[in-house]
Amino acid sequence: MRAALILRNKRRDRIFKVVALLSAILGLVFLATLVIDLLYDGLGRINWSFLTSFPSRRPERAGILSAIVGTLYIMGLTALFGFPLGVGAGIYLEEYSRRKNWLTRLIEINIANLAGVPSIIYGLLGLGVFVRALNLERSLISGALTLALLVLPIIIIASREALKAIPFTIREASYALGATKWQTIFYQVLPAALPGILTGVILALSRAIGETAPLITIGALTYIAFLPESIFDPFTVLPIQVFNWVSRPQQAFAVNAAAAIIVLLAITLILNSVAIYLRYRFQRRLKW
Amino acid sequence: MNLNPSIRLKRRISEGSIKGVLFLCAALSIFTTVGIIAVLFFETVEFFKEVSILDFLTDTQWTPLFVDKHFGILPLLSGTFLVAFIAMCVAMPLGVLSAIYLNEYASVRFRTAVKPLLEILAGVPTVVYGYFALLFVTPLLQKIVPGLSGFNALGPGIVMGIMIIPMISSLSEDAMSAVPRDLREGAYALGATRFQVAAKVVVPAALSGIMSSFVLAISRAIGETMIVTIASGQQPRLTINPLVPIETITAYIVQVSLGDTPAGSIEYKTIFAVGMTLFIFTLVLNIFSHWLKERFREEYK
Numbered sequence A: 001m002r003a004a005l006i007l008r009n010k011r012r013d014r015i016f017k018v019v020a021l022l023s024a025i026l027g028l029v030f031l032a033t034l035v036i037d038l039l040y041d042g043l044g045r046i047n048w049s050f051l052t053s054f055p056s057r058r059p060e061r062a063g064i065l066s067a068i069v070g071t072l073y074i075m076g077l078t079a080l081f082g083f084p085l086g087v088g089a090g091i092y093l094e095e096y097s098r099r100k101n102w103l104t105r106l107i108e109i110n111i112a113n114l115a116g117v118p119s120i121i122y123g124l125l126g127l128g129v130f131v132r133a134l135n136l137e138r139s140l141i142s143g144a145l146t147l148a149l150l151v152l153p154i155i156i157i158a159s160r161e162a163l164k165a166i167p168f169t170i171r172e173a174s175y176a177l178g179a180t181k182w183q184t185i186f187y188q189v190l191p192a193a194l195p196g197i198l199t200g201v202i203l204a205l206s207r208a209i210g211e212t213a214p215l216i217t218i219g220a221l222t223y224i225a226f227l228p229e230s231i232f233d234p235f236t237v238l239p240i241q242v243f244n245w246v247s248r249p250q251q252a253f254a255v256n257a258a259a260a261i262i263v264l265l266a267i268t269l270i271l272n273s274v275a276i277y278l279r280y281r282f283q284r285r286l287k288w
Numbered sequence B: 001m002n003l004n005p006s007i008r009l010k011r012r013i014s015e016g017s018i019k020g021v022l023f024l025c026a027a028l029s030i031f032t033t034v035g036i037i038a039v040l041f042f043e044t045v046e047f048f049k050e051v052s053i054l055d056f057l058t059d060t061q062w063t064p065l066f067v068d069k070h071f072g073i074l075p076l077l078s079g080t081f082l083v084a085f086i087a088m089c090v091a092m093p094l095g096v097l098s099a100i101y102l103n104e105y106a107s108v109r110f111r112t113a114v115k116p117l118l119e120i121l122a123g124v125p126t127v128v129y130g131y132f133a134l135l136f137v138t139p140l141l142q143k144i145v146p147g148l149s150g151f152n153a154l155g156p157g158i159v160m161g162i163m164i165i166p167m168i169s170s171l172s173e174d175a176m177s178a179v180p181r182d183l184r185e186g187a188y189a190l191g192a193t194r195f196q197v198a199a200k201v202v203v204p205a206a207l208s209g210i211m212s213s214f215v216l217a218i219s220r221a222i223g224e225t226m227i228v229t230i231a232s233g234q235q236p237r238l239t240i241n242p243l244v245p246i247e248t249i250t251a252y253i254v255q256v257s258l259g260d261t262p263a264g265s266i267e268y269k270t271i272f273a274v275g276m277t278l279f280i281f282t283l284v285l286n287i288f289s290h291w292l293k294e295r296f297r298e299e300y301k
Helices: A002-045 A048-052 A065-096 A102-114 A119-133 A140-164 A168-176 A181-210 A213-217 A238-246 A251-285 B005-050 B053-058 B074-105 B108-123 B126-144 B154-177 B181-189 B194-205 B207-223 B226-231 B249-258 B266-299
Strands: none
Touching: A002 A251, A002 B074, A002 B108, A002 B126, A002 B154, A002 B194, A048 A065, A048 A251, A065 A102, A065 A140, A065 A181, A065 A238, A065 A251, A065 B005, A102 A140, A102 B005, A102 B266, A119 A140, A119 A213, A119 B005, A119 B207, A119 B249, A119 B266, A140 A181, A140 A213, A140 B005, A168 A181, A181 A238, A181 A251, A181 B005, A181 B108, A181 B126, A213 A238, A213 B249, A238 A251, A238 B126, A238 B226, A251 B108, A251 B126, B005 B266, B074 B108, B074 B154, B074 B194, B074 B207, B074 B249, B074 B266, B108 B154, B126 B154, B126 B226, B154 B207, B154 B226, B181 B194, B194 B207, B207 B266, B226 B249, B249 B266
C-alpha cells in the first residue's frame, strides 16, 4: 500500500519534471524556429546592393541604406542624451541620497513606474512635446530624445546596481586622503562601476534600436530616399523599414523584410554580446 | 589639513552645483511622468469637448476615420484584451512551469546556459515577432484551425505569449528563490517528492510574487504594439472570436500615426484619448503588481 503510494508519487514527479523541462525549453525551440525561418527567407537577399540602396517601389531594387544610417544616428544620439542623464540620476540616487526622504522615494517609485509604461505612450509624449510644443518636427532629434526618455529607467537602474556593488571602504579610503565627495565619486567610484554602467547603457541601446512604435507615433517616415544631413532632418530606421515591407502584400517585399530583420538582429546581437562580455569582466574584477 | 578659505569656498560651490545638476537628472524622471500625463490630459480634454464621455464608453462602434464617425472605445478594448487574454493563456502556465524547472530541478549548468538565451528571447525587437506571427505562425495555424483569417487575434496572441514567458519565468523565479530553504527541507524531511515540494510548498509560498509577475505581464501585453499592428488587422470590432481581424488600442494609434493627420483634427485627438485609456490601464496594473510584490516581501522579512 505504502510502496504503491511512493511509486505513484515518484512517477508523478518524473512526469512533471518532463513537462516543466519542455516548458523551459519551448522558448528556445521557438527562438530557433524563428531564426531558421528568417535565415531561410532572407539570407539569400542580403548582398552589397541591398545594404547600399535606398528603398524603392520595386522590391528587387530596394535596399536599407537610409534605414541603417537612420538607426546608427538614432543609436548615437540616444546614447548621447541617455548616458549622462541616466548615469547622473543613478549617481544622485545612490551616492547623494542614501538617507531616504519623501522626494527620493517619490523619484524611485516614479522610475519603477516609468519602466512599465508602454513604449507607444512615450511616442505620444514625444509627439506632444518634441514634435509639436518644441517644434522639432519629425526629426532625428525628436526621435532620439523620445527614445532617450524611454530607456532612461533602464540606464538609471543599471547604474544604481553598478554603484551599489562598489564597497564602501573604497569611498572611505578616498575621504581619508582628503578628497571631496565629487572627487571620490569621479576618480574612485565611477571608474570602478563603469563596466557595469556601460553594460546597462548597451542593453538600453539594444532595446532602443528595436523600438518601432514610438518612432512611428512621432511621425518617422516609412519611405526615405535620402540621407539625413543634420539632426533636424526626417529619418527612418530599420524596424520601421521592416514594418513597411511586412505590411505590403507582395511576397518579394516579405523577403526584403526578412533580410532587413537579419541585419537588425545582427546589430542587436553584437550589442548584446559586448554587454555580456563587459558584465563577465565586471564580475571577475569584483574580487576586491 | 589647512586649506585656505577661498579654495574651501570654491570647493563648496562646485560640490554644491554638481549635486544640483545630478539632482536635476534624477528629477527628469518626474518631469517625464508629468509630461506624459499633461500631454495625454490636454488632448483628451480637447477630445471630450467634441465627443461625450458616455458615447466614448458605451458606443459599440469605433469609426473615427470614416464619414459616419462613431467613437466607442469598446471594440478597441475588446481587441486589446482578447489578444492579451490569449497571450496570458500561453504565458502563465509555461512561465511558471519553466520557473519551477529552473529553480527546483535544473542543474547549475543548465540554468547558466538557458537563462541568457531566454533573455535573448525577451530582447528580440517586437517587429520581428510581428513578421513571424503574420508570415509563419498564422499560416501554420490556418492548416489546423479552419476559418482562421489572415489577420486574427490568435496567432499574434500566441506569439506574444511566448515573448512574455521569460518575463513571468524570471520574476516568478525570483519569488521562488526567496522562499526560505527551511520550508523545502521540512517538506523533504517528511518524504515529499520534488513535485510535491514545488506544488504544495514553494508555489503557494511564492504565490503573491508569482501573481505580481502575472499582473505585470498583462500590463505588458495590453501595451504591446507591433505584433498586433502587423498581424491582427485594422478592423475594430466588438467580439471575442479569436479567428477574425480585430484592432487593438495600440494598433489604432499606429494606424493614425502613419497617415498624415493634422494636429487639432478629431482624428489626431482620438489617439491621445485612447492613449490615455491605455495609460490608465497599465498604470493601475503596474501599481497593483508592485503592491502584490511588496506584500510578498513582508511575509518573509
